[in-house]
């Protein structure tokens with residue numbers, strides 16, 4: 001697996017996270033319900049088998065998010081999460097998997113002295129971020145961020161939606177580095193019980209794509225992870241199912257270690273499911 | 285202003301206005317945004333299948349256009365300047381909102397869409413959309429913040445009378461910003477058969493240009509009425525600005541950025557000699573409270589900073605970090621932390637002058653226009669009326685009366701009593 005960008009600057013740790021086995025990409029909102037809790041939760045997710053941490057930097061207007069993550073973002077913002085606190089947290093995180101920053105463009109754009117993405121990307125690279133997912137930044141507007149990412153050796157992951165046209169897909173794949181985020185269904189994030197019928201179609205469309213493909217939006221169980229990998233995904237992305245556990249913890253006065261145990265167990269279930277979905281015993 | 289020139293010739297546009305505009309929406313919506321851009325260029329700019337002729341006929345027959353330009357004799361005497369009122373309050377539904385809502389619902393029909401969603405702040409856009417949907421037989425769902433549901437109750441009922449589903453949005457401060465977020469989420473879920481009728485000149489391209497073009501029928505009429513009734517162009521046009529749709533509607537034909545095809549006199553040349561004043565809600569005071577994430581005003585044009593919200597780069601009320609703050613205005617329709625990208629650009633260019641008046645001044649103006657001219661203005665409009673107190677030009681000035689104030693009576697009764705507003709009628713309360 002090597003595309004042009006890999007060739008020019010070597011394979012990224014993000015792409016490499018998909019090499020051996022189907023990867024588990026785990027999302028939580030940073031600072032929900034406190035930076036210290038997030039540290040513990042991220043460690044637990046990695047212990048459970050997470051290969052890539054997608055750490056949300058909370059923005060006040062999360063238009064791509066369903067209620068679960070909207071509420072997480074609100075808890076985090078109310079507890080004082082800011083881009084600076086976020087970068088400190090990333091800097092402190094003691095895990096050896098790549099961390100992707102998931103946020104909205106205005107926070108990236110406003111950071112530092114001058115408007116534009118350059119300063120945040122530099123600071124994120126310094127803190128140990130490996131790449132970005134920015135749901136309100138379609139490929140059409142991504143020029144400045146893509147350039148800053150290239151300069152600092154970070155990946156920029158684009159979301160391929162069920163509605164994405166062939167022409168748009170080509171443009172996105174040209175710019176995608178790290179992995180392709182396959183949005184498994186229409187709408188917003190949120191845990192669902194079933195894998196959407198759109199998912200196998202979306203993966204079939206990307207069969208010839210070199211970059212690893214991870215499916216997100218709606219996955220919440222090991223069984224779903226297995227099904228998605230069996231349909232051809234190289235990884236699964238899970239967020240709301242973890243955030244539901246975090247939310248229950250926050251409501252119960254945040255018994256951090258109990259929440260961490262449950263997160264670890266869910267990550268383990270998801271990773272096991274994903275691995276079980278690989279068609280041959282010898283994967284790849 | 286090259287963007288503006290490109291805009292008038294109706295050819296392909298990239299959707300930016302100087303540094304502002306663009307298409308910052310989730311990928312899932314981008315194909316719909318591209319499809320809409322194509323439909324806008326063909327049907328609206330190109331009058332394909334006679335779309336614009338159809339729109340013009342319907343906005344006359346169903347909407348009651350043209351709206352009059354009224355000479356406000358008593359205010360003119362008071363201010364020593366001829367004051368004219370462009371009467372969008374007399375458009376069907378009681379506000380300028382129908383120009384855009386009817387245009388977009390009709391366009392959705394031409395595009396073969398089967399369902400309409402819209403956000404609303406004051407409830408005027410929601411009501412206009414619900415009316416247009418009833419008239420054109422389209423299912424309609426409206427999102428409205430809980431604060432606005434509470435303060436604009438008659439409009440909630442009106443929407444439901446027209447058989448629209450009204451969904452209260454309870455997150456955040458429950459105003460326009462949250463309603464837009466939630467409508468975008470609905471659109472992302474149902475994008476295949478649904479059109480989102482955005483209510484102002486905000487959002488990703490083509491919305492800011494398209495909404496302006498539908499609304500610019502206001503200034504198209506105004507230019508001719510001024511010539512016929514005053515014998516000259518006005519010295520200044522004054523309009524309130526929330527997102528800025530009545531504003532660009534009233535300014536469009538003077539800026540030269542807007543025109544629908546099918547107008548007998550063709551496109552209007554820009555008229556740089558006409559002063560254009562956008563009156564924002566000064567709320568209770570200007571500025572942003574960083575710690576509280578709150579602005580006690582909605583003055584994004586006069587005090588905001590550049591950023592990205594709801595699909596466009598524009599001027600915003602935000603913290604240094606880029607979190608969007610909760611705005612405030614006594615008027616629900618102006619209570620928004622962003623503003624249309626074209627207005628942001630025209631302000632930077634010096635073509636539009638942003639000014640603001642506070643809640644109390646707007647309330648006083650509400651009473652003044654009601655008392656002096658027999659016209660009850662919307663609280664949004666009252667901001668534009670209030671600016672006359674500060675207007676220093678000496679030629680004829682036109683105020684865009686974007687809407688009527690029936691929807692605001694509860695708020696005005698309450699606020700006028702609580703704040704002891706000058707000129708407010710007394711309302712006695714008898715114990716039973």
Ligand SMILES: Cc1ncc(COP(=O)(O)O)c(C=O)c1O
Pocket residue numbers: 379380405406407408409483484485524525526527528529530531616617618662664665686687688
């Ligand atoms: C009567 C009236 N005027 C003005 C506005 C503000 O919107 P805009 O700035 O888009 O004209 C509204 C919005 O609800 C309104 O109802």
